[in-house]
Amino acid sequence: MNITHRPVLLAEAVTALTNGPLIQNQNAAQNILVIDGTFGRGGHTQALLKQLPASARMISFDKDLDAIAVAKQINDPRLTIVHDSFAQMDQYMAAESVDGILLDLGISSPQVDEAHRGFSFRREGPLDMRMNTDQGMTAAEWLEQAPQEEITHVIKTYGEERFAFQIAKAIVAKREEGSSPKTTTQLASLVAGVVRTREAGQDPATRTFQALRIFINRELEDLELGLKAALKLLKPGARLAVISFHSLEDRIVKQFLQAHAKVEVPRGLPVREKDLPQSALEIIGRIKPSDLEISENPRARSAIMRVAEKRMGVLA
Structure with missing residues (x-):
C-alpha cells in the first residue's frame, strides 16, 4: 500500500496511548478497544495496531471517501473502518467502552496535494474543499x-x-x-x-x-462534539490524545481538557480540598514535534499534541 502522507508525532502519539494504565495492564488485553478518529492515510492506525495485542480491536473513522478506500486495503481483522465523522463516534459503541482515543485534526498531504480536492491555493482545481464529497x-x-x-x-x-x-x-x-x-x-x-x-x-x-x-467541513463543531463523545466513551484510566495544527483547534482542546481537569466550587463555600468531588480528567502533557521531525516534515511545525487520562471512578 502506497502511503504518501507522513503522520505527525507518530511515535509520541502511539506511546501516549499505549502507556496508559489500561493498555499496560495485560489482564485486560482481550478487551482492548482503541479509536483513531481520523484515519487519514493510516499512519497512526497501523502504528497503533503494531503495538496492540492480537485480541485487541481498533475502530478508525474518516469523512473522506479517499481515506476510506485506503483503509479498506489494510488486511487486519482487528480493524473496523467507519465512514463518518469522529464527532459521531459515541453513536457506534457504549459509554465507557474504549481504552484509548486519538484525534489527529490535520488534513492529510494527499488532500492538499491532489488538485481536484480544492484545498490548495497553489494548485489549479475546482474550489471544492469538502472532506466528504458525498x-x-x-x-x-x-x-x-x-x-x-x-x-x-x-x-x-x-x-x-x-x-x-x-x-x-x-x-x-x-x-x-x-x-x-x-x-x-x-x-x-x-x-x-x-x-x-x-x-x-x-x-x-x-x-x-x-x-x-x-x-x-464544520471542523470546529465536530471537534467540540468529538471531545464530548470521547469523554463519554473512555473507560476510567483510558487516554485521549489530540493533535491540533492551528490556534483555533488547540484553544478548544486546551479549554475542554482544563475544564474537565478541575472542579468548580462556588466562591465562599466552606469545602476542604479532600472533600471536593473528583475531576473527570488528569492532564498528562503537551508535546510538540522535535526539530528533527520539523526539518524532515515542515507541515509538522505548527502541531501540538495534548494528552489527558480519564480518572478512575469518574462518570463522564
Missing part, C-alpha cells in the same frame, strides 16, 4: 450565494484574517460581475490582489483557504 455545498457554491457579512465573519473568525472585510467585498464584487471564483487559483489571485501585507513566507491566501475549509 454531501454538503462546495466552497464555490457557498461563495456564490453567501451574504458579504457572512463571508466576512467566516474569514475573520476561522482564518483570523485582518483583511476579511476587504476579501469578502472583493468576492461579492466579482460575483456581481458574473465571475464568482470557481477554482482555487481564481480565489487565490483575488485574495492576493486585496491582501497587500503578510507574514514572511506565508501566501496571502493561506488564512482565507483555512477559514473556508474549516467552515465548509
